[in-house]
Amino acid sequence: MAPSVEAVQAAGNVPATSSGFPTTLTPLDASRLVHTYTQSPRPVPEEATANASDESTCTDHMICATWKSGQGWSPPELKPYGPLELMPTASCLHYATECFEGMKVYRGYDGKLRVFRPNLNTARFLLSAQRISLPSFDPDEFEKLILKLIAVDGPRWLPKERAGSFLYIRPAMIGTQAHIGARGSNQALLFIVMSFMPQMHLMPGGMRLVTSEDKVRAWAGGFGYAKIGANYGPTVVVLKEALERGYNQVLWLYGPDGECTEAGGSNFFVVWKRRNGQTEIITAPLDDKIILNGVTRRSCIELAKKRLEHDVVVSERKFTIQEVMEAASEGRLVESFSTGTAVSLLPTQLIG
Numbered sequence: 001m002a003p004s005v006e007a008v009q010a011a012g013n014v015p016a017t018s019s020g021f022p023t024t025l026t027p028l029d030a031s032r033l034v035h036t037y038t039q040s041p042r043p044v045p046e047e048a049t050a051n052a053s054d055e056s057t058c059t060d061h062m063i064c065a066t067w068k069s070g071q072g073w074s075p076p077e078l079k080p081y082g083p084l085e086l087m088p089t090a091s092c093l094h095y096a097t098e099c100f101e102g103m104k105v106y107r108g109y110d111g112k113l114r115v116f117r118p119n120l121n122t123a124r125f126l127l128s129a130q131r132i133s134l135p136s137f138d139p140d141e142f143e144k145l146i147l148k149l150i151a152v153d154g155p156r157w158l159p160k161e162r163a164g165s166f167l168y169i170r171p172a173m174i175g176t177q178a179h180i181g182a183r184g185s186n187q188a189l190l191f192i193v194m195s196f197m198p199q200m201h202l203m204p205g206g207m208r209l210v211t212s213e214d215k216v217r218a219w220a221g222g223f224g225y226a227k228i229g230a231n232y233g234p235t236v237v238v239l240k241e242a243l244e245r246g247y248n249q250v251l252w253l254y255g256p257d258g259e260c261t262e263a264g265g266s267n268f269f270v271v272w273k274r275r276n277g278q279t280e281i282i283t284a285p286l287d288d289k290i291i292l293n294g295v296t297r298r299s300c301i302e303l304a305k306k307r308l309e310h311d312v313v314v315s316e317r318k319f320t321i322q323e324v325m326e327a328a329s330e331g332r333l334v335e336s337f338s339t340g341t342a343v344s345l346l347p348t349q350l351i352g
């Protein structure tokens with residue numbers, strides 16, 4: 001008697017990704033999910049208490065599936081949330097053979113549980129896995145697994161009284177082959193957990209961004225477009241310095257002209273008036289694969305094109321910090337904001 005979860009899908013132009021893996025191997029198959037329920041369900045904490053902890057508070061269960069080269073996927077297992085067992089030589093621990101996703105399940109005011117455009121996340125997860133040489137899978141099966149975890153833990157961990165709240169869903173895949181050698185891992189583990197997360201869009205006054213100066217998050221020919229762990233660990237030292245200087249996030253610039261790319265782990269938009277008076281919403285393009293193809297970014301672009309088509313031009317192209325400064329000094333800068341699942345849509349207070 002699984003409670004229903006509504007998947008609000010993105011239409012059109014979702015990258016076709018379900019091809020490209022050998023069909024002779026056992027595919028990831030959500031219908032083979034084995035359920036092992038916890039014997040000791042934990043009390044569901046208040047959101048504030050859960051978010052105040054040093055450790056992410058996760059729900060009672062997680063879903064795991066293992067993959068072996070030459071065999072394919074094990075039947076996935078839903079089991080009590082808990083530690084993973086890994087050899088110290090596991091590939092992911094040395095060479096960052098890891099990718100992840102981030103999405104939310106929301107409790108609607110109508111009582112329904114909803115996930116937003118999960119087909120875009122599952123397609124992106126496959127793209128990230130392929131970039132880091134982790135195994136492929138059918139994104140639709142992967143989505144079914146996410147919905148099954150929500151169906152088990154959603155009703156109790158996101159109760160109807162918490163309308164408007166959400167849980168954060170974190171799927172990840174790691175290379176687990178116990179072998180010291182920087183090569184493709186012949187074993188992998190896929191897992192999905194759900195945790196509490198603060199409502200970051202409530203940051204009063206908006207984000208204080210500082211430009212990255214000589215540091216770079218991602219580069220042409222690199223992997224900034226993939227959600228792989230290797231993109232994030234090395235940015236922490238830059239963020240730390242920004243926080244010490246009183247900022248909230250880093251505005252990542254790229255290239256000699258200081259192209260604006262992303263704000264922390266969020267996409268970045270500027271709204272300005274062109275010199276001809278036309279209002280433009282502008283964000284960095286996807287084609288050089290430096291920025292992440294955010295679901296929130298795409299949704300904002302689609303909404304703006306649809307709802308504001310007579311008032312604004314929506315542009316996905318390169319723009320520089322110099323242009324932003326010029327617009328500001330000429331009184332043409334209207335606003336700026338960051339988008340992402342974690343922050344939703346967060347206005348910029350200042351750029352330093």
Ligand SMILES: *Cc1c(COP(=O)(O)O)cnc(C)c1O
Nearest residue numbers: 265266267292294295296340341
């Ligand atoms: C996850 C992420 C985003 C936001 O993507 P959404 O799909 O909107 O959550 C933006 N930039 C980076 C670098 C990210 O990792």
